[in-house]
Amino acid sequence: MNVQRFLVLFIILIGQCTQAQFLLNKDSIITSIEERIKLPIIPDYVVNVSQFGAKGNGIKNCKPAFDRAMKACEKVNGGTIIVPKGVYRLEGPIHFVSNTRLHLQAGAKLVFGSNPKDYPLVLTSWEGTNLYNYSPMIYGVNVSNVAITGEGIIDGEGNGLWATWKPIQSKGQQLSREMNHNKVAIKDRVFGEGHYLRPQLIQFVNSKNILIQDVKIEDAPFWCVHILNSSGVVLKGLKYDAHNKNNDGIDIENSNDILIEDIDFNNGDDNVAIKAGRDHDGRANMNHPSKNIIIRNCRFKGLHALVIGSEMSGGVKNVFAYDCIASGYLKRGIYFKTNSNRGGYIKNILVDNIRFGDVEDAIYMTSNYHGEGNGLFPSKISNITLSNISFDNVSNTAIVIEGYPKFKVKNVTLDHITFKSAKNGMTLSNTENIKFNEIVIGEKQGVPSSVK
Structure with missing residues (x-):
C-alpha cells in the first residue's frame, strides 16, 4: 500500500471513529x-x-x-x-x-x-450579513x-x-x-x-x-x-x-x-x-459557530x-x-445547503424518529446551492446520521447528496428510512463513505418470486 493511499484510508477511519463517538x-x-x-x-x-x-x-x-x-x-x-x-x-x-x-x-x-x-x-x-437596519418589532441587544x-x-x-x-x-x-x-x-x-x-x-x-x-x-x-x-x-x-x-x-x-x-x-x-453568517462575516466569526x-x-x-x-x-x-412529526405538503423535509464560496462546515448532526407526510424532495444535502460560488471557499459536510425517518409520497427525489469535488460530503449514515413512493430514487455525487441500512422506497420486498 503506497503512502498516499494509506493516508486517505487513515483519514476515512478517523472520520468514522469521530462519528461513532458522537x-x-x-x-x-x-x-x-x-x-x-x-x-x-x-x-x-x-x-x-x-x-x-x-x-x-x-x-x-x-x-x-x-x-x-x-x-x-x-x-x-x-x-x-x-x-x-x-x-x-x-x-x-x-x-x-x-x-x-x-x-x-x-x-x-x-x-x-x-x-x-x-x-x-x-x-x-x-441574511447573514452584519449591518444597521430597521429595528425588529421586539428587539434586545x-x-x-x-x-x-x-x-x-x-x-x-x-x-x-x-x-x-x-x-x-x-x-x-x-x-x-x-x-x-x-x-x-x-x-x-x-x-x-x-x-x-x-x-x-x-x-x-x-x-x-x-x-x-x-x-x-x-x-x-x-x-x-x-x-x-x-x-x-x-x-x-x-x-x-x-x-x-x-x-x-x-x-x-x-x-x-x-x-x-x-x-x-x-x-x-x-x-x-x-x-452561522454569510461568507466573510461568517468565516470571521468561526469561533462562534x-x-x-x-x-x-x-x-x-x-x-x-x-x-x-x-x-x-x-x-x-x-x-x-x-x-417530531410533519403535516401538510413540504417542499423539502430535511435540507442542508451551502455553496463553494461559503466556507465553514456542517458536522455532527443527528436526525432521528421523524414522520413526514408528502414532500417534493425528502432529504437534500447540497454543496451547490443555487449553483453559486467559484470554489474559493468550499464547505465541509460530514458526520451526518439520519435514522428512523418516514415519508409518504415524494413528488421529486427521495435522496440527494451532492458535495464539491475538492470537499466531498463524507461519513453520512442513512438508517431505516422509508418512502411510500418517489418519482426519483437517489442522486449521489462527490460523496465518500455514505452508508445505507434498510432504505425502502415503495413496498418492502421480501422473498423473491420463483422462476416460472
Whole structure:
C-alpha cells in the first residue's frame, strides 16, 4: 500500500471513529446542553401596561406606554410587564432591558404598525450579513435574563407595506453582500430608508438566558424569531400562523445551547433554519459557530421543515433533532445547503424518529446551492446520521447528496428510512463513505418470486 493511499484510508477511519463517538455520546451531550441552559431569573416586581396608559382598543398607539413600563422595570433591575386581554397597537418597536419578562395574558394581542420611520436603525444581521437596519418589532441587544411568555398573540402586520418591499429589495440585498465581501466596517453598513430590507419580528442579539414560550406568532415582515450571537435559549410551546415571504419560523445564527421544543409550526418558509453568517462575516466569526442545538417534539408545517444553511460560514455542529412529526405538503423535509464560496462546515448532526407526510424532495444535502460560488471557499459536510425517518409520497427525489469535488460530503449514515413512493430514487455525487441500512422506497420486498 503506497503512502498516499494509506493516508486517505487513515483519514476515512478517523472520520468514522469521530462519528461513532458522537453517536455513542449523544445522550450525555444532550444532557450537558440541557444542564448549561439557564432559564431567566426575573425579579418579583410586576407592572401592568395599563398603569402607563396602554389601552387594548386596537386604536390607541401604545408604544409610549410599553416604553414607560420597560423603563420602570429597568429602574428596579427588572420585573414582569403584564399585558391584559385586548388589542394593543404599537407604532414602533419594543426594546428589551435585562431581567425583564413580557407576559401576554390570554386574549392579549400586540399589533405592530408598518411605518418604517417608526423603527430606528439598530445593529442587526440580514441574511447573514452584519449591518444597521430597521429595528425588529421586539428587539434586545446585550441583554440577559429576558422572557416573552403567555397565551397572547404577536402580530407583525407583515402583509401590508412590508410585503411590497420583497420585489424591490435586490439592490439593498446585493449592496449588503458586497459590503460583506469587501470587509466594509460594520459601522459603515447603514441601511434603512431606500434599501427595502424588511425587519425581523423578534430578535435577540449578543444576549443570553432567553425564554420565549407559548405565545402565538403571526404575519411577520421577514423572519419570525431570530436568535443571533446568543446563548442559553429556550423556545417552547410556540404557535405560528405566518405566511408572508421569508417567514422563517426560527432562525438560529452563531448561537449555542439552544432548546427548541413542543412548537406548532405553520409558516411560509423554513420551520427551523440553523445559520452561522454569510461568507466573510461568517468565516470571521468561526469561533462562534452555531452549536449544541436540540429540536424535539415539534409539529412541522410550512415550506421546509429542518434546514441548515445556506448562510453557515461560521460552522454548524452538534445538532440533535428527534421525535417530531410533519403535516401538510413540504417542499423539502430535511435540507442542508451551502455553496463553494461559503466556507465553514456542517458536522455532527443527528436526525432521528421523524414522520413526514408528502414532500417534493425528502432529504437534500447540497454543496451547490443555487449553483453559486467559484470554489474559493468550499464547505465541509460530514458526520451526518439520519435514522428512523418516514415519508409518504415524494413528488421529486427521495435522496440527494451532492458535495464539491475538492470537499466531498463524507461519513453520512442513512438508517431505516422509508418512502411510500418517489418519482426519483437517489442522486449521489462527490460523496465518500455514505452508508445505507434498510432504505425502502415503495413496498418492502421480501422473498423473491420463483422462476416460472
